[in-house]
Amino acid sequence: xxxxxxxxxxxxxxKFFLVLSLIPIILEIVQLFKNNDKFIFVCLIPIxxxxxxxxxxxxxxxxxxxxxxxxxxxxxxxxxxxxxxLEFFIQMxxxxxxxxxxxxxxxxxx
Numbered sequence: 001x002x003x004x005x006x007x008x009x010x011x012x013x014x015k016f017f018l019v020l021s022l023i024p025i026i027l028e029i030v031q032l033f034k035n036n037d038k039f040i041f042v043c044l045i046p047i048x049x050x051x052x053x054x055x056x057x058x059x060x061x062x063x064x065x066x067x068x069x070x071x072x073x074x075x076x077x078x079x080x081x082x083x084x085x086l087e088f089f090i091q092m093x094x095x096x097x098x099x100x101x102x103x104x105x106x107x108x109x110x
Contacts, residue, residue: 006079008053009067021046038110041102048098056090 007013024043032039057068064084070091071083 008050009057014050014054018047018050021050041106041109044102045098048102049094052094052098056087056094060087060090 008017024046028040028043031037053068060066060068068090069079069083069087071088072080075081
């Protein structure tokens with residue numbers, strides 16, 4: 001994932017990105033009513049990523065007593081050095097899981 005998860009830990013920024021992730025859903029609903037097209041599930045990817053990040057952060061907070069660390073390749077950041085393989089796999093799932101899931105659901109239902 002691009003960037004660090006530190007910004008999403010702050011409540012104000014998380015709420016801002018939550019509202020920002022609702023914009024594709026609202027636009028898709030408007031287009032659905034305007035053109036009578038089918039609902040495209042890909043618009044749910046941003047909100048799914050935020051939900052998965054929040055769940056992963058809570059899980060790591062309970063398991064390791066610290067926040068979710070992002071692993072960055074060739075970085076000397078303390079968080080990147082202390083990131084575990086579990087966090088790396090969770091990070092990859094957050095990055096690619098919603099993308100493949102919603103595209104798969106779209107293909108099945110359309």
